[in-house]
């Protein structure tokens with residue numbers, strides 16, 4: 001178990017390029033198995049989750065090369081339809097391979113991905129969608145999906161699930177006929193997946209809206225694609241700079257993806273200058289508390305920024321209220337922030353944060369990816385030194401998190 005040693009008090013100033021989006025690249029890598037050929041994907045971040053997905057593709061028979069943030073996948077021959085159990089357990093988002101493997105081979109076997117620190121994470125909407133496309137699904141500890149021929153269907157999602165939307169899109173690409181997904185997730189990562197699929201010769205329209213239409217095709221062809229920048233990484237670095245009253249320049253952003261977070265940072269007193277794909281942010285010495293942060297499906301405030309923004313509000317002037325509407329257990333960072341001196345009361349999905357003058361460094365434990373980033377951000381602002389255990393959670397979603405922050409003037413050591 002590795003530890004970050006964070007010495008608090010440095011003001012963060014400087015410039016960073018935002019890395020490619022984890023939550024865009026994972027379904028895109030899964031989609032490569034639909035093409036019996038070569039896919040080249042650029043701007044792929046060096047993350048543990050990416051390494052896990054590449055390992056799964058290799059175990060399925062693909063040949064994979066990864067160099068300088070570019071991945072080449074040759075999926076000409078797929079020799080297995082079974083997603084290795086150990087790898088599913090390491091990364092539940094491998095579940096998005098159900099749709100693409102089903103679309104390629106007509107059969108897929110996977111372990112039930114199970115929950116994680118932030119919630120139960122059911123996959124009922126995924127399975128319902130695949131069933132409506134004609135898959136026979138058996139759940140006997142394992143998930144066995146089979147279909148001689150997938151047929152287009154009209155699918156109404158009870159909830160705009162990101163993963164379910166992606167799984168249905170992937171299975172529908174080579175299904176016979178047209179598929180309509182209603183109440184689809186609108187996250188930018190869905191739009192990037194649509195871009196990638198269409199660059200392979202698929203026929204997908206509507207991503208980013210509530211209705212996505214897919215017309216089945218027989219064959220796909222080789223392609224290359226550049227992954228969109230990671231809006232949550234951008235938000236996390238903005239939060240880190242804001243926590244220290246700093247100044248930050250971010251390159252390679254898509255401002256449309258950042259509005260919910262930028263607007264909240266403005267409410268807290270940060271000033272922005274945005275030019276094309278570059279953003280400059282200047283934070284005040286002490287942030288103001290924002291009234292309410294409600295996490296919602298895109299384009300609402302992203303649940304993946306809730307923990308990082310909460311770290312900011314711990315020392316803000318005033319009281320802020322958080323309502324976590326997406327996951328039922330996404331306040332694991334709260335008791336760790338309280339250990340650092342934060343004044344936070346949680347009641348169900350609501351957390352009330354009363355800003356205190358300062359936090360004190362101590363030993364804290366990260367339980368999940370974004371909660372871990374939140375504790376590092378709190379450590380940057382705290383008096384003294386904070387030891388953050390569970391850095392492996394952070395490495396799943398952030399490329400060189402500590403060294404990137406050190407480039408902005410932080411004092412972080414990985415022990």
Ligand code: EPZ
Nearest residue numbers: 023093121122123124125126161162163164304326327369
């Ligand atoms: C994706 O997870 C992201 N992961 C998550 O990011 C993100 O928090 C989430 O979308 C919401 O934006 C990836 O893209 C790899 P959902 P996903 O299906 O697809 C319920 C991170 O930190 N639900 O939209 O699992 C579910 O329980 C990760 O990068 C069902 O009930 O999210 C949850 O309450 C964390 N049945 C809600 O929907 C289902 O079949 C949102 O889940 C599926 C989901």
